[in-house]
Amino acid sequence: RxxxxxxxxxxxxxxxxxxxxxxxxxxxxxxxxxxxxxxxxxxxxxxxxxxxxxxxxxxxxxxxxxxxxxxxGYGDPALRSETACHNDVFDGFAAREPAPTDVLRTP
Structure with a gap:
């Protein structure tokens, strides 16, 4: 922007x-x-x-x-690992913390 x-x-x-x-x-x-x-x-x-x-x-x-x-996006975000989600927040790609681990469907 x-x-x-x-x-x-x-x-x-x-x-x-x-x-x-x-x-x-x-x-x-x-x-x-x-x-x-x-x-x-x-x-x-x-x-x-x-x-x-x-x-x-x-x-x-x-x-x-x-x-x-x-x-x-590429792929269902709910299937990403908790580490990948935290990295997105750390790198500024996401504005908030991901859902708790028990909600994520990690492969």
Whole structure:
């Protein structure tokens, strides 16, 4: 995710593609997220833009957010070992601790 707040009026363009269909997980893995371009995200004025546009004039203090698609999962996460889940948390790939060991179906 990239977020810009423009301090002066600007003109922007984008030439993205494939933002309507998220990456698909396989073998029980979860789907990824599709990309988005947002104006003033999280406000009442939030607006999603198309992936391609040219010459869009934005006023000063407008916030432009670009979220790129993320990768999809490979395999059922519940089948991963407790160590692998803890490593994901440690490496910043997961935001919380995994379920207790008795819930995980380790192979």
């Amino acid at each position: 990239r977020v810009w707040q423009f301090l002066a009026p600007v003109i922007v363009s984008a030439s993205g593609d494939f933002r309507t269909d998220p990456p698909r997980g396989i073998f029980g893995g979860e789907d990824g997220r599709r990309g988005r371009i947002l104006l003033d995200a999280g406000t009442a004025a939030e607006r999603e833009l198309n992936s391609k546009f040219a010459g869009l004039s934005l006023a000063a203090n407008t916030v432009l957010t670009i979220e790129v698609p993320n990768g999809a």
